[in-house]
Amino acid sequence: MYNPPRLDEDRLFSFEQKREIFRRDGGRCQVCGKKLEFGDNNTHYHHKVMYAVGGPTTIDNAILVCQNCHYNKLHGKGERCT
Numbered sequence: 685m686y687n688p689p690r691l692d693e694d695r696l697f698s699f700e701q702k703r704e705i706f707r708r709d710g711g712r713c714q715v716c717g718k719k720l721e722f723g724d725n726n727t728h729y730h731h732k733v734m735y736a737v738g739g740p741t742t743i744d745n746a747i748l749v750c751q752n753c754h755y756n757k758l759h760g761k762g763e764r765c766t
Contacts, residue, residue, distance in 0.1 A: 695735045701743055705729055709748035715757055718750045728754040 697705065706722050713720060720727040730749045733739030749758065 695731075695741055697729045697741055697746060701741070701746070702729055704743050705746045705748050708743070712748065713750040713753055714747040715749055715753035718753075720748065720750060726751045730754055730758055 703722070706720075706727070711720055711722070712718065728749050728751055730747050731739045731741070732745050732747060735741065739745050
C-alpha cells in the first residue's frame with residue numbers, strides 16, 4: 685500500500701496566521717485580484733520564500749492566493765513572489 689509523504693507540520697500556516705493573512709490581503713488573490721472566501725478550498729496561503737529553501741512559516745513570508753495562481757502561476761513556472 686502506498687503511503688504518501690506527510691507534510692512537515694512546521695510548513696503549515698496556523699488558523700490564526702491564515703486569518704491574519706486573509707485580513708491583511710483584503711480577501712483577494714495577490715496575483716490576479718480574485719475575491720476569495722476564508723476557509724474555501726480555492727483559498728491558498730503561499731510562502732513568498734519557499735519553505736523548502738528555508739523560508740519561514742510566518743505572516744510576513746506569506747501571501748493570499750487563489751488555487752489557480754498558486755499552482756499555475758507561482759509553482760508551475762517557478763516564479764518567486766515579492
